[in-house]
Amino acid sequence: MNNPTASLGLPDExxxxxxxxxxxxFVRTKxxxxxxxxxxxxxxxxxxxxxxEQVPDSLAMAGYTVEQVEDRAGFFALKVRRPHEL
Incomplete structure (x- = not known):
């Protein structure tokens, strides 16, 4: 399945x-x-x-790919990709 937004780095959700x-x-994200x-x-x-500090590391240990952490005004936007196989 081809995802046209994947190359742009736009999130699916x-x-x-x-x-x-x-x-x-972390639990809700997973x-x-x-x-x-x-x-x-x-x-x-x-x-x-x-x-x-905790969620990106926990996701990486669970096998997910953390692609970007962006510091926005007052919060952080974390982009994480579900792998094809876990």
Whole structure:
């Protein structure tokens, strides 16, 4: 299946988890990724501090590819891709 937005780095889905504490934000991100198509890109909005420090590392350890962490005004946008196989 060809995804025309993949080459542009545009997410297939977005999730706003600002205000969500650890580890709930990691769990919700992982559950959403498991429902997405292999190769799909998810953008997750996370608070500074513990969420942005913990969630990317936890996702990488779980086998997901963290493609970008962008510092936006007051929060971070994390782009993570579901691999074709876990």
């Amino acid at each position: 977005e999730m706003d988890l600002r205000g969500t504490p650890c580890p709930i934000n 559950l959403r990724l498991e429902k997405m198509a292999p190769g799909a890109l998810l953008e997750v909005w996370l608070d500074p501090g513990e969420p942005i």
